[in-house]
Amino acid sequence: MKNMTFRKSLTAAAVAASLGFPALAVAQDNQNDTDTAAEEVERIQVTGSRIKRTDLETASPVEMVSSEEVKASGFTRVEDLMATLPQLETATQNSFVANGAAGVANLDLRGLGANRTLVLVNGRRLQPGGVYSQAADVNQIPTALIERVEVLTGGGSSTYGSDAVAGVVNFVMKKDIEGFEVTLGTSGYQHDNSNSYMQGLMDEAGYDYPEGGSGIDGKTYTVDVTGGSMFAGGKGSASFYATFRTNEELLQAERDYSSCALNGAGTSCGGSATAPVPNFFISPIEGGSPNFDEEVFWSLTEDGSFAPFSDNVYNYAPINHFMRPNDRYTFGSFVNYEANDHFRPYLETSYMHDRTAGQIAQSGVFFQNFAFDVDSDVFSDTQRQQFRDQFGADTDQIMAYIGKRNVEGGPRINNLEHNSYRIVTGATGELSAMWEYDVSFQYGSTQSSSVYINDFYVPRMPQVLGAAGADECGEDCIPYEVFKYQGVTAEAADALGGTAILTGLTTQRIINAFVTGETGFSMPSSNYNVAAVFGVENREVDFERVADEVYQLGALSGQGGPTDSLIGGYNVSEVFTEINVPLVEDASWANNLQVDLGYRYSDYSSSGGEPAYKLGLDWQVNDDYKIRGTYNRAVRAPNVAELFATQGLGLWAGVDPCAGDSPEYTQEQCANTGVSSGQYGNVSANPAGQYNAIFGGNPDLQPELADTMTFGIVGNPTDNFNFSIDYWNIEMEDRIGTISPELIIRQCAETGEAQWCDAITRSPSGDVWRGTDGYISATSVNLAESTNTGIDTNINYNTEIGGGQLAVSLTGTYYMTKETTTVPGLAGTTIDCAGVISSDCFPQAEWRHSMNFTYSTGDWWSVGAKWRYLGSVDYDGETDELIGDGLGSTSYIDLNANFDVTENVSVLLGMNNALDKEPTIVGDVNSLNGNTIAGYHDALGRYVFGSVTFRF
Numbered sequence: 001m002k003n004m005t006f007r008k009s010l011t012a013a014a015v016a017a018s019l020g021f022p023a024l025a026v027a028q029d030n031q032n033d034t035d036t037a038a039e040e041v042e043r044i045q046v047t048g049s050r051i052k053r054t055d056l057e058t059a060s061p062v063e064m065v066s067s068e069e070v071k072a073s074g075f076t077r078v079e080d081l082m083a084t085l086p087q088l089e090t091a092t093q094n095s096f097v098a099n100g101a102a103g104v105a106n107l108d109l110r111g112l113g114a115n116r117t118l119v120l121v122n123g124r125r126l127q128p129g130g131v132y133s134q135a136a137d138v139n140q141i142p143t144a145l146i147e148r149v150e151v152l153t154g155g156g157s158s159t160y161g162s163d164a165v166a167g168v169v170n171f172v173m174k175k176d177i178e179g180f181e182v183t184l185g186t187s188g189y190q191h192d193n194s195n196s197y198m199q200g201l202m203d204e205a206g207y208d209y210p211e212g213g214s215g216i217d218g219k220t221y222t223v224d225v226t227g228g229s230m231f232a233g234g235k236g237s238a239s240f241y242a243t244f245r246t247n248e249e250l251l252q253a254e255r256d257y258s259s260c261a262l263n264g265a266g267t268s269c270g271g272s273a274t275a276p277v278p279n280f281f282i283s284p285i286e287g288g289s290p291n292f293d294e295e296v297f298w299s300l301t302e303d304g305s306f307a308p309f310s311d312n313v314y315n316y317a318p319i320n321h322f323m324r325p326n327d328r329y330t331f332g333s334f335v336n337y338e339a340n341d342h343f344r345p346y347l348e349t350s351y352m353h354d355r356t357a358g359q360i361a362q363s364g365v366f367f368q369n370f371a372f373d374v375d376s377d378v379f380s381d382t383q384r385q386q387f388r389d390q391f392g393a394d395t396d397q398i399m400a401y402i403g404k405r406n407v408e409g410g411p412r413i414n415n416l417e418h419n420s421y422r423i424v425t426g427a428t429g430e431l432s433a434m435w436e437y438d439v440s441f442q443y444g445s446t447q448s449s450s451v452y453i454n455d456f457y458v459p460r461m462p463q464v465l466g467a468a469g470a471d472e473c474g475e476d477c478i479p480y481e482v483f484k485y486q487g488v489t490a491e492a493a494d495a496l497g498g499t500a501i502l503t504g505l506t507t508q509r510i511i512n513a514f515v516t517g518e519t520g521f522s523m524p525s526s527n528y529n530v531a532a533v534f535g536v537e538n539r540e541v542d543f544e545r546v547a548d549e550v551y552q553l554g555a556l557s558g559q560g561g562p563t564d565s566l567i568g569g570y571n572v573s574e575v576f577t578e579i580n581v582p583l584v585e586d587a588s589w590a591n592n593l594q595v596d597l598g599y600r601y602s603d604y605s606s607s608g609g610e611p612a613y614k615l616g617l618d619w620q621v622n623d624d625y626k627i628r629g630t631y632n633r634a635v636r637a638p639n640v641a642e643l644f645a646t647q648g649l650g651l652w653a654g655v656d657p658c659a660g661d662s663p664e665y666t667q668e669q670c671a672n673t674g675v676s677s678g679q680y681g682n683v684s685a686n687p688a689g690q691y692n693a694i695f696g697g698n699p700d701l702q703p704e705l706a707d708t709m710t711f712g713i714v715g716n717p718t719d720n721f722n723f724s725i726d727y728w729n730i731e732m733e734d735r736i737g738t739i740s741p742e743l744i745i746r747q748c749a750e751t752g753e754a755q756w757c758d759a760i761t762r763s764p765s766g767d768v769w770r771g772t773d774g775y776i777s778a779t780s781v782n783l784a785e786s787t788n789t790g791i792d793t794n795i796n797y798n799t800e801i802g803g804g805q806l807a808v809s810l811t812g813t814y815y816m817t818k819e820t821t822t823v824p825g826l827a828g829t830t831i832d833c834a835g836v837i838s839s840d841c842f843p844q845a846e847w848r849h850s851m852n853f854t855y856s857t858g859d860w861w862s863v864g865a866k867w868r869y870l871g872s873v874d875y876d877g878e879t880d881e882l883i884g885d886g887l888g889s890t891s892y893i894d895l896n897a898n899f900d901v902t903e904n905v906s907v908l909l910g911m912n913n914a915l916d917k918e919p920t921i922v923g924d925v926n927s928l929n930g931n932t933i934a935g936y937h938d939a940l941g942r943y944v945f946g947s948v949t950f951r952f
Contacts, residue, residue, distance in 0.1 A: 045123060047150035047170040048159060049596065050516055050533045051580050059596050059616030059628045060156075061710055061726040061792060063087060063811060065149040067174070069852065072864050072896045074187060074910045074945035076222050076245050078138040078146075079105040082169070083935060084868060086813035086848040087153050087792065090935035093133065095247075098321035098929055101358030103416030103448070104130040104137040109153065109166035110730065110788055111818060111833075111844060116636055116704075118156060118164035121171050121422075122348065124510070125160070129420050129446025131504035131545050134639040137446070138171075140352045140420050142243040142330045144183060144224035147174045153792060154728060155634030155708035157612035158598035161537065161574060162637045165706045166730065175334040177228030177239035180952040184223055185908075188216040191916055191941025193256040198921065198931075202260050205269040207315055209259040217254055218323050218940055220247035222947070228334075236337035242330070249325035249359070250940065253318035257921055258930030261317040264689060266883030266923025266931070271313030273687040274364045275299075278404035278482045279309055281684065281770070284391035285371060290399035292765040293678045294391060304485050305382050313687070314405045316361035322930045323940065326356040341430045348424040358414045363456045363497075363558045364405040365482065367770050370467040371399055378466035378483050397468060401770055404482045409493030412455050412558060420446040426512075434529075435517030442512070448504040456557035457498030457550070464496060500550040502563065504543070512537045514576075528582040535576050542569035543640040554649065554772070561649025561692070561772065568644030572637070576600035592620035602635065606643055610635050610703050628726075629711040638701040642736050642780050647696025649772055653925075654742040654839060656768060657749065659685035669749040672757055679766035689924065691768045692775035693741045702782050706732040712792075724794045735784035739822060740840070741776035743829065785824050789817040793849075804857035812849030831876070836886075838876035839925050843887055843936055845871035860901075866894040866912075870937075887920045892938060904951045912943040 045052050048060040063085065075081040079094050089111035093102050106114035119126045119136035126136040149171055156164035193210045202209045228239025252258035263270035273279050283295040298306035332350035339345070372378065374387050374396055388395050426440030462470035464480040473479050478495045481487030514535025521530050545566040549555075554562035577599050584593040596616035603609045616630040657663065658670035660683070665673075667680045675683060712726030748756035763774030791814040798807040818833040818841075833841035849869050856862035873887040896910030919937035928934050 047120070047123070047168055048152045048154075048156055049578060049598075050123075050159065050514060050535070051531050051578055051596075052516065059618040060152055060154050060630050061628075061712060061724065061728075063151040063153060063792070063794065065151075067147050068854075070143055070146045070149070071908065072854075072898070072910070073866075073894070074896065074908070074912060074943070074947075076143055076185065076187065076220055076247075077105065078141050078143055078171075079107065079935075081143065082107055082138075082149070084850050084866075085151065086811060086850060087151060087167075089842060089844070090933075094935045095323055095326065095356075096929050096934035096939050098324060098358045099360045101324060101356070101414060101416065102130050102132040103354070103356045103358070103418060103450075104133045104135075105139050106133065106135045107138060107169050109151070109169070111842060112166040112730070112732075112786070112788065115639060116163065116165040118160055118168045119171075120160070120168060121350075122173055122424075123170060124424060124440070124442055124512075125444075125508065125539075127420070127422060127444030127446060127506060127508035128541070128543075128639075129418055129448060129506050131448045131450050131502045134543070134641050137418065137420070139328060139354050139418070140330070140350065140422070141171050142224065142241060144226065144243055145173045145241050145332075147172045153726075154630055154710045155612075155614070155632030155706060155730070157634040157636075158576065158600045158614040158632060159578065161539070161572070161600060161602060161612075162635055162703070165634045165636050165704065165708075165732065173334070174226070175239055175336065176237050177226055178230070180225075180227040181949060182223070182225050182952075183947050183949040185945065185947030186219065186221050187943065187945035188219040189250070189940040189943055190214055190216050191255060191918075195257045195918065195921070198257045198260070201262075201269045202256075205260060205315070207260050207269060208318075209256045210254060211256065214254060214941070216944065218248055218250035220245065232337065235339070236335070238333065238335045240331070240333040243328075245326070245328045247323070247326050249321055249357075250323040251318060251359075252320045252322045252930045255322065255930065255940065257918065258322055258932065259318055260315050262883075262921070262923050262927070262931050264923050264925040266921060269315065270924060271315045272361075272403075272405065273309070273313055274366050274403040274405045275312050275314040276405050276407045277312060277485070278365070278402060279312055280306070280403070281367065281401035282306075282387075283399050283765075284387075284395050285397040285399055290764065293682065295682070295684075295765065296390060297684070300483065300485055302485055303382075304380050306386050314361075314407075316405075317930070319359070319361050319411050320930070321357075321359045322934070324356045324358055326354070328352065328354045343427055343429045345427040346425070349422070351421045352418065354418045354420075356416050358416065359411050361411060362406040362409060363412050363454060363556075365402040365456065365461065365465075366557050367401045367403045368458065368461065368557065369399055369401045369771050370462060370465055371397055371469070372466070373397055373468045376466055376468070378479075378481070380483070383483060402465070402482055404488070406456060406488075406493050406496070408488050408490045409497060410454055413453050415451040415453065416449070418446060418448045420444070431515065431517070434520065435515055437513070437515045439513040440511075442508070442510040444508045446504075446506045448506075450502040450504075452500045452556065452559075454497045455500070455559065456496045458555050458557055459553075460496055460498075461557075464492065498550060498556050500556050500559070500563075501548045502545055502551060504545045507540075507542045509540045510537065523581060523583055525584050526582040528585065530582070531580040533576070533578040537574045537576065538571070539574070540569065540571045541640065543567070560651040560690075564646035564648050566641060566645050568640040570604055570606040570637070570640070570643070572602050572604045574600055574602045589621070590619060591622055592618075594618045596630075602637070604637050604703070606699075607637055607702050610637070610705075624716050626714040627712075628714065630709065632706075632708045634706040634708055636704040636706070636736075638703065638736055638780075641697060642701055643697050643699050645695075645697035645780075647694055647779055649692055649775060650695045651690045652693045652741045652776070652778070653689050654691065654740070655689065656683070656685060656691060657742075657746060659683045659767065665749045672752040673745055673748050673760050674757075674762040675766050683766040684770070686767075686769040691741065692772065694775050694777045694779065695738060696779045698780045701736055701780060702734060704732060704734050704736055704782070706730055720799055721797045723796065724792075726792045728790055728792065730786075730788045732784075732786045734782040735786060735820075736780055736782055737784055738778040738780055739783070741778045743822060744776050744778065747826075783824070784820060784822050786820045787817055788815075788819070790815045801855070802857075804855055807854045808852065810849055810851040812847065814847050815844050816846075818844050833876075835871075835873060836876040837873045837922075837926055837933075841876055843873040843933060845873055845887075845889075847871040861897065861899050863897045864895070866892075868892040868894065882925075883921065883923055887922075887933075890917060890920070890937060892917055906949045906951075908945075908947045908949075910945050912945075913938045914942060916942040
């Protein structure tokens with residue numbers, strides 16, 4: 001039988017990949033040329049399969065980003081680079097997250113969640129990492145070492161196992177490095193602060209803001225060192241890398257459009273009722289209990305008396321990080337040695353140290369409740385008289401919910417640190433002329449910590465406030481005088497500052513062994529052998545997060561509730577196979593037709609066994625066109641946090657439809673949710689739009705299941721033009737998640753059914769946000785369904801112009817459906833986020849593309865440009881009160897130029913968002929940070945960069 005080879009050489013395929021061109025398989029060699037072809041053609045392993053082949057275009061669509069494109073982008077953070085791909089959505093964790101920052105960077109294919117995107121390095125799993133994160137942290141990947149990025153935009157569970165529901169991102173790193181290279185780089189942001197809309201709102205509010213050019217800020221400095229050489233007479237190769245990156249912080253005060261916190265609609269500068277001059281919800285205590293029916297909302301005045309609350313809010317925006325500071329070190333090595341054809345050992349090592357800090361506005365007394373004796377010394381005579389005038393002459397005690405911002409004590413800071421290392425060792429070699437083996441052991445570990453400083457320590461509050469029943473504030477106690485105008489000193493604020501510490505450890509151990517080759521068997525209609533892979537894998541993942549007592553007690557004022565320790569893990573044993581079956585070749589209707597089959601059975605210690613499988617059709621119609629299609633059953637097992645996280649109090653953003661002076665629902669409907677007739681119309685809404693819920697894991701969770709399909713055509717009609725168009729469909733069931741607490745309230749109000757109403761616990765005052773007495777129970781469940789469909793397009797063209805070569809490539813995605821049903825069978829719980837933005841929908845442009853232009857004369861210089869385009873996105877639902885009509889279409893122009901100054905020195909210069917396009921401003925209900933959707937839009941303006949490379 002003939003060996004299964006193609007004319008396409010690896011060199012041609014690699015060139016095509018570097019230009020962003022798909023490589024097409026053409027007719028097979030004649031029998032007499034087989035031996036020669038086998039010697040000339042090298043096979044490679046493409047993401048999505050362990051069967052080595054000579055064709056980069058497989059039945060499954062794989063998008064590639066070359067090292068040249070990585071370099072030309074100027075980005076030093078992997079998440080910034082990947083965010084330019086239309087297939088990826090900005091993940092919830094990136095460098096532009098301050099409040100709630102985990103210090104990691106995640107990738108999110110198709111917007112299905114970072115935990116449904118599998119990240120590989122050289123075809124092997126990258127371990128998860130972080131005290132809060134169960135997804136892979138791509139901070140571990142140095143951009144300078146990326147050879148190419150392969151993005152499989154379809155299910156890959158049969159090949160790689162759990163998590164590859166949305167697809168796979170594989171970072172192929174440079175290994176065979178010859179010589180020594182040092183690159184010094186710097187970058188930063190520049191913006192013209194001239195947003196008349198935002199400046200007008202801040203003028204009305206009396207807030208300060210920057211004007212004119214910002215200069216270069218948010219600066220980054222990088223040093224990348226790589227080197228390598230052959231040894232043992234060419235039998236071995238060793239390479240290493242070491243990188244350093246540091247970037248400065250950038251505050252929201254540095255941009256006019258982020259210098260005030262907009263209200264929910266984005267129509268005015270809002271703020272927090274936890275203000276420097278305190279606000280109070282005050283009610284009399286009668287018979288040992290507060291009488292909330294008589295509650296008032298007062299503010300402290302300059303003369304020390306109380307007055308009804310009126311716009312006494314704090315602009316907390318300026319002191320928040322818009323971009324966090326960060327220091328990162330990485331180093332690693334790759335060693336390969338060929339002892340003989342049967343034994344080729346290899347070793348990969350990598351290490352990362354990453355440190356960042358998320359700074360947000362000052363802590364304070366966030367409407368915690370305390371009882372006070374009216375005759376206490378903390379009150380003035382004027383205040384005592386106001387209490388008795390308001391509540392009755394015999395009032396002895398009052399309950400006060402205090403809102404006081406700690407401007408005297410400085411911002412809250414979460415110091416986040418990660419130390420990750422990864423070792424892969426193994427060997428490959430020939431078993432026979434037609435079969436090879438690969439056996440590997442992989443161990444990855446991430447140690448992480450979160451040290452939260454300068455948040456108020458709640459257990460100290462009763463004493464320093466002078467609350468009823470608390471110990472007297474004696475010699476070593478500094479009173480925190482909130483009832484005295486500007487009575488709080490810096491010393492009193494510092495004495496209340498607390499620190500909480502989390503430490504985390506993630507370990508991932510993988511043993512993998514497989515054989516790959518040709519069976520010696522062929523179909524009657526083909527002269528080519530069936531190729532196959534047979535393998536086994538055992539994977540163990542352990543995670544522990546240890547919370548100190550401060551975190552476990554929820555003893556810090558601004559944390560929203562306790563953070564518990566989390567310890568758990570699981571083990572999975574798997575068997576897998578892939579089979580490539582050539583069916584027909586050299587027919588009038590097909591140069592080549594083959595079928596790809598895959599199957600994996602996974603036995604989880606946590607949830608039992610579950611199969612994953614695939615079927616792919618690869619039809620090379622002729623030399624110019626290919627038709628391809630795949631079906632995958634993908635599986636995602638619940639991760640450690642979803643299984644074992646302790647159930648505890650947290651915050652959710654939204655509205656309580658039974659709160660406020662004019663509740664959305666009737667008195668009878670709100671009674672279903674626990675609101676009494678006396679409370680109706682008197683339940684306070686949270687000015688910050690945040691409410692309590694009980695969140696946590698569920699050890700009875702089962703794996704998520706997904707059916708993914710792709711169908712497309714690849715064409716190469718001329719030597720200098722090719723394209724691919726692929727339709728994709730991902731349907732999921734048993735999605736792991738929580739039911740929206742707001743949905744629970746609404747369903748309870750509308751139906752009165754126990755399954756909803758039993759999940760609601762209101763505080764004595766009827767709310768679900770002040771203190772910890774009111775909350776919604778919303779733990780993890782297998783329930784939701786989703787359907788995501790779209791079309792991916794890749795177009796490539798090159799031509800000679802003016803003695804040089806112009807290469808043009810376009811990668812685009814048309815998102816047709818992004819539909820999620822939270823509660824299958826329940827009307828009104830299905831939303832389609834394609835082309836819309838809302839509190840439930842991260843913006844998803846229906847059409848998004850990235851178009852590259854590269855011109856080179858083959859001489860000492862080359863230039864490039866990129867056009868990034870995001871289609872318009874509409875608001876979903878009632879929009880009369882929201883700023884604008886949605887997100888308008890946005891275009892960004894990126895420019896770069898590379899100069900080979902000498903044979904050993906080259907210079908790269910460029911700017912992204914060259915026209916300084918401002919991000920679309922959105923209200924608080926849709927904002928991720930700084931009144932923007934940071935990461936979706938370019939958040940900080942023009943990005944300029946430059947680097948110089950020395951080769952030795």
